[in-house]
Amino acid sequence: MVTDADLYRRSSQYQKWSFTKDQLAELLAKPNRNVPPHELALTVQEEQQLILYYAAEQVKSVCQQFKLPSQVRATAISFFRKFYMRYSVMEYHPKLILPTCVFFAAKAENAFMSITTFCDSLAKTEPSQILDLEFLLFKTLEFTATVHNGLRPLHGFFLDMQTVLDTFDRTELCSIHDKAKSLIVDSFVSDVCFLYTPTQIALAALMEVNELAATQYMAQSMDGPNTSLDRLLTLIHGCRQQLVVNLPSQEEVKGISKKLSRYYKDTGSEGPATKKQRTN
Incomplete structure (x- = not known):
């Protein structure tokens, strides 16, 4: 029988955007190393803090402004983070990329x-x-616009749990x-x-x-000849530890943003509002 896991492994997300921890760390650091050395250049950590802030706070703000559903927010964040696995914030300012990610995500999620x-x-x-950057964004995404997240399987588990867990x-x-949905959205x-x-x-x-x-549900519905419950629990505990992210403080973001502005000014960059788009 073909399972949901089997189907997911055939998806473009799994084939193109699933990594080991070491592979992901390398992808996140590589754009920073590709920027020519400069005394005002951001460090890898500073870049990641700024990207995290924009993904968490600014994408949320824009999506709330247009009353967009959680699925659009998830897809926009995915697009935003994937873009910065290929480019540095010193090449494309987050203020320039973020609106394009939200607009394109809204289209992708109907x-x-x-x-x-x-x-x-x-x-x-x-x-x-927005329009000048759409193709560059889509190309950076390797022409994959479908984003899978934990909300849909959570709904399926919720329906199943009502049958399996008669003690709740x-x-x-x-x-x-x-509560689990809120946690997934934050993750x-x-x-x-x-x-x-x-x-x-x-x-x-969960x-x-x-x-x-969660433990009772997995024990009653997922422990079988093809599934090791102990192995599954170990895997889930590993994921659980990484669900919650500590965001940088406003002061940290303010300092990094000022440094990035000085970098743009010192290197002669046109900046986030007028920079010519490079789509080739």
């Missing part, structure tokens, strides 16, 4: 809005800025589901989507919210 409506609601954002009432299971900015499958992320969120319910 929450389309006109480019005029989108840009009119964002300060200093022109339609040409519906109200309690609903509370577990809602969009973490590395787990590049290291674990959506099913594993959903189980890890484990974090209610370890007893």
Whole structure:
């Protein structure tokens, strides 16, 4: 029988955007090393802190402004993080890339809005800025726009748990589901989507919210001849430890942003608003 895990392993996300921890660390550091040395150049850590801030706070802000669903937010964050596995913030400022990621994610998740409506609601954002970058973004994504996350398998587990876990009432299971969903949404900015499958992320969120319910559910529904419960629990615990990300402080972000602005000024870059797009 073909399982959800089998189907996921055939997806472009698994084939192109799933890594080991070492592979991911190398991909995150490589764009920074490709930038010519400069006294004002950001370190790898500074770049990652800035990217994390924009992914967590600014993508959320724009999605909330347009009342976009969680799936769009997840996809926009995925697009944003993948872009900066290929380019440095010293090549393309996050303020330039972020609106394009949100707009393209909205289209990818069938929450389309006109480019005029989108840009009119964002300060200093022109339609040409979004459209000129769309192809570069899509090319950087290796022409893959489908993003899988833990929300869909979580819903499936919630429906199944109502049948399997007769010791938990519906109200309690609903509370577990809602808390796990919130945790998964917050984990969009973490590395787990590049290291674990959506099913594993959903189980890890359930484990974090209610370890007893999650453990009982896995023991009753997933322990069989083709599945080692102990091995699964070890894997889920590893994912669970990485769900929550510590965001940089406002002061840290402010300092890094100022350093990046000085870098743009000192190197003669045109900056985030007017930089010519390189799509070749």
